[in-house]
Amino acid sequence: MSGRIGLFRFENIGYAIPLERLLRVVDSGVCSALPLVPVGIAGMLIQDNEIIPLLKSSWLMDNLVGDELSSAYKVIIATEYGPIAFPADATVGIVAEDRCSRVDFEEESARFFSEGVSYRDNRYQVLDTELLMNSLIRPN
Numbered sequence: 001m002s003g004r005i006g007l008f009r010f011e012n013i014g015y016a017i018p019l020e021r022l023l024r025v026v027d028s029g030v031c032s033a034l035p036l037v038p039v040g041i042a043g044m045l046i047q048d049n050e051i052i053p054l055l056k057s058s059w060l061m062d063n064l065v066g067d068e069l070s071s072a073y074k075v076i077i078a079t080e081y082g083p084i085a086f087p088a089d090a091t092v093g094i095v096a097e098d099r100c101s102r103v104d105f106e107e108e109s110a111r112f113f114s115e116g117v118s119y120r121d122n123r124y125q126v127l128d129t130e131l132l133m134n135s136l137i138r139p140n
Contacts, residue, residue: 005100005117007092007124008075010057014124015086016117021129023076023083025091031069042068045076045085052076054085079133095119 004019026047031054033043045052054068071087100117112132113125 004094004096005124005126006075006094007119008073008086008088009090009092010071010086010088014092014122015113016124016126017075017077017086018126018129019094021077021079021127023078025088026074026076028072028074031074033069042087045074047074047076050083052083052085054087057087077127077129079129081133092119092122092124100124 005016006019006022006025007014007016008025009015026045031043031045037043037053040056042054042056045054052074054074057068068087071089073088073091074085075088075091076083076085100119103116103118103123112128112135114128114131115126117124117126
């Protein structure tokens with residue numbers, strides 16, 4: 001991790017997105033469940049005439065089962081294959097790496113997170129976008 005990260009919370013779990021991957025955060029947004037979408041996709045977010053897949057929280061972190069479609073925020077990130085969205089109940093803010101301390105986290109519950117950080121006594125798992133995209137392309 002280097003530079004700055006965006007901090008978010010969903011279902012009492014904190015996650016962080018490297019700022020260079022963060023496109024925007026939308027307040028709610030129109031999101032629809034569609035039949036026959038791939039495993040790991042909760043629905044599609046429609047934003048500025050663009051359709052963006054919204055990932056299921058349970059696919060990202062095994063111990064989460066939340067209501068992604070009605071989450072307060074959608075965090076949209078850039079990937080090599082186009083934008084994808086994550087659900088968030090709260091946006092914490094953007095912080096510099098040197099304001100966080102590294103912490104251990106439970107790897108078995110965090111499939112796509114490379115490391116953990118602590119900021120103001122709260123833990124966040126930092127998304128590894130390369131690992132995530134490889135898993136979307138070549139699911140196990």
